[in-house]
Amino acid sequence: MGLNLKFFDALKFLVRKPHTVRVPYEKKEVAKRYRGIHVNDWSKCIGCGNCAKICTCQAIEMVEIPTLEPKMGQTNLRPQVDYGRCSFCGQCVDVCPTGSLKLSTEYEIISSDVKDFKFIPNLNHDSGPGTGWESDTETSFLDFNRVEMPERDPAERKKDFEWVLEGFSEEEAIFEATRCLGCALCVQGCPTGMYIPEYINAIFHKNYEKSVDWMFVNNPLPEICGTVCTHRCEEACVYHNRGQAIQIRYLKGFAAGKVPDYEKVVGISKKRTGKKVALIGAGPASLSCAFYLRREGIDAVIYEAQEAPGGMLKLGIPRYRLPQSILDKEIDFIKKQGVVFKFGTRVGKDITFEKLHEEYDAVFIGTGYHIGMTMGIPGEEGKDVFDAATLLKDVSLGKEVKIGKKVLVIGGGDVAMDATRTALRLGAEVVILSYRRRYVDMPASDEEKHEAEAEGVQFLTQTLPTEIVRDKSGNIVKVKYVETEMVYEEGAKRPKPVPKMDDVKEWDIDTVIMAIGQKPDWSYLPEKWRKMLKFDKRMKNIIVNDDMMTDIEGVFAGGDVVNPRKDAISAIADGRKAALGIIKYLGIKR
């Protein structure tokens, strides 16, 4: 073992190609998973800023791109990376909810200008899909699956009018609340702009009082909204881009349900200003408006034609979706604030609009769409044909409604779904839903469709009833219908259903419910006043200014008669806005 031998041992490496040094320079082939330069796909990026939030080195800053037009659930901010600070850890990629961000296998930026090392990533350095550090829903830090709301068994629940939902357990709610990243894009989706990240965070900390406190800032009916809201916030949620949105609605309902007495949290306003406002209709718009007026010390008197408060919440939404106990709890709290309700008082009949306008400092119109429309097909006059609005109203008010065993519901909206499911609960054995467009075109929300299907409603899409056939004693025996086909017309937003009139088919039916739309009832408004108001082209909606004031001085409006969305949360938003407008109009300092 002399030194010489070892010397020759080393000699064999003289001709071997070295692994590390490459002369002349060769660009290194990096591994597929290499973490190099940032790439951001702007078509996916929504500017939520979570990448900037997780960056340990604060290398990412969100900068405003003025040329970008932000859509709903997006901002015009885009991440800017400073390579003087970046540590290429890739955590920004793993937290990106949309998957727009990645680190490519490119690693060379050569420049003599230091400014080039701070830039707004786009697709410039992209090395192609499947290379670099990417994240999918599996590898992301985030959990893209929501906690599903437990529901009662469809076979059981269709027998009664009890609530179909079972409600979250505390554990489930907190587990779901953990998912909220606090990026607040959902607030854009909410008509009234609720403080969603704040109240979800409070739920996470089991501080339900604080949570409810946040909700009452701009929604006096949180538990109702937490049960039946159309949850546009969930469409704006960052998780919605690649997975399931956070259960914002039910979390709200859960937290509000955990606080039995709102008075402890919100308190009752002792303010008095001596001003008074009349509100027509006891629906969500008026309730919301009255609540915020009372908070500022303005007396609010609600005139309601029915004997019960709630408007469409009470009359339009069946009890298995919104239990009476929740309605009572929230409306009682509004009553407690000092809001006066005059039930069974129909404006125009029991008291005139002029009188209201004279006696009160301001008037708020919060009436709804209570008249159901009919199709105008042969045979629809007579018994066993209902319009959905009346049917639901009668059922809600506890009137006895008799329907047959084989029910046809016409329409594809939420009201149609409510009608089918109410029909099932009234004892119908077969419920057919006829809709003239395709399944995907139905305006009803997905969950209502699924729930109706689970309960056994048959969906017959692309069908159009043409005639209701009655026997001699006037009972319905058949409904004739035709199928439609979808025709794309140039320039049209969606295809148009065209009936195939020559092929007439039949169903065995004994009851028909039409849920094809509703319209407002303007009969309480004298012709003179109606002319002073400004309506939109289709004579449906009142046009109001930013303070929700109509063209008549001191007359405000909100809810279904104003906004095109016609849902509870928009009505609440309108009511609150109108309250602020009234406060401004009456010159009250807040």
Add this chain to the structure above:
Amino acid sequence: MAKIRDFDYEYFIGPQHPGATGNMSYHVWAEGDTIIKIEPNLGYLHRGFEKLTELRHWIKNFPLILRICVPEPDINEVLYAMAIEELNEIDVPERAQYIRIIVLELARLSAYLLYFGGVAGTIGLYTVPQWTIGDRDYILDLFEELTGGRVYHIYQTIGGVRRDIPEGFKERVLKTVDYLEKRLKDYDNLFFQHPIFEKRAKGIGIVDKDAALRFSVTGPNLRAAGVNYDVRKKEPYLIYDRFQFDVPDMYKDGDTYSRVMQRRYEFEESIKIIRQAAADMPEGPVNIKIRNPFEYRVKEGSVYVKLESSKGEYGFYVVSDGGVKPYRLHVRGPSFSHGLQLVRHIAKGTNIADISMILFSLDVCPPDAER
């Protein structure tokens, strides 16, 4: 400070890598070329990691905490994850445990290669560092493929690892460790059996058993002093109790030579572990969903976790107050005992020419002493 009399020279070693893998300096008083007093002088690498972790969310500390140690960053990540997992009682998926073992042992191999090169460099055998750095690159290539980073991997996360292993990765790991095992023979010829090395290293910088215990020496340095202590055996963390490996115990002298040779044989044991881990690795998930990195909380409490690094026992003392950020994180680096008090003791009476080799053979890494 007591006045030192009868010295001829007073000078500094460092702070430019005085034979330690980082910047620290030693203030040396020598009589002729015999050292009579040595005083470590730290502070060149203090970056306040412990304070910085208190200001960041739990998850955000992964890219930060591993920067404590350059040659072997993975131990920091794994320890930090282990601490969180112990406090929150998380069961880490099996597959992730096996991947962690492979990562840790590969990191140990790469740290040892750097160590061999460093020790050889201090006595002028410059071919060795060139070879070891070259061979270390094969391991770095594996890391690049697995984690996306070459040196700082940022691969661990709470409850596992961030990505599954790529296709064909196990085969390439086995190929690389086969190659490294073959290369050990070349290193034997070139370095470990080199007469110069044997002459220079034997009997130098002796840390005998008593001194080792007195100065809290751990790791290979302690084993080279004849105390068979290995955290992987004594307190098996992760799943080390499932693997067959030995702790070499043929060197008991505690001198520089023993310390180097101890590591040379442990190198083979690490290869054994990697082979077993690659063979036994089950299928399955590699991490758990932490759901929301900004609201991730760790249960209130304190925990001391430790593992066997290439330098010795590496530990984290983590305190959580139940919040989104660590309340306190103390890093117990082995170099804090090896590089300060122990060096004060053993450097006395040694030659100036030997001090670099002694320091490097102890594997003193100032970053983990200063944090």
Add this chain to the structure above:
Amino acid sequence: MLKNGVLKMKNEEQIKKDIETTFGELVKVHIKRRHRIKVDAPKNMTLPILAYLKQRGFHQFTLLTCVDWIKKGMFELVYNLYSLDYNVHVLVSTHINRENESMPTAINIYEMAFDYEREIHEMFGVEFEGHPRLGEFLLEDWKGMPPMRKDFDTRAYVEEKFNVKDLTKELFTRKEQPYRGPGSNG
């Protein structure tokens, strides 16, 4: 590590019993899990416990650390000792007041405490009575509040030290200036 919990912990229980019988009720001993014992001791009992454990074969002074419980106004000092024979870490924890309270030094029992106490003194400002050299250790010319204390504001320090107002903003504007480094024409 739940699975360790069900294993027999003979050594741990032995040490717990011994410490409890030797030092009485003022000392609380918890077995946290296998290989880990936490001892909560009053200040005057701490060093006797260390001495006792040293004599019992706890040779390794693994670490000394300090936790700043600012809300309680206390520093928690944690001495971590390890014994090869028992294979157990004993974490002896004691609380002292944040202000105006010192701790006797442990260097007469464990030599290794020397540098740890210097570090704790520098980073937290804890005085160790009888320590011969509690001077500068890691920091240089540090005059202000010890930096590891919870009320030390890192951002304010950086802003003052490097004369920047809003840190993030300043860094970005600074980089807007032309770069005059190597390879630049400016």
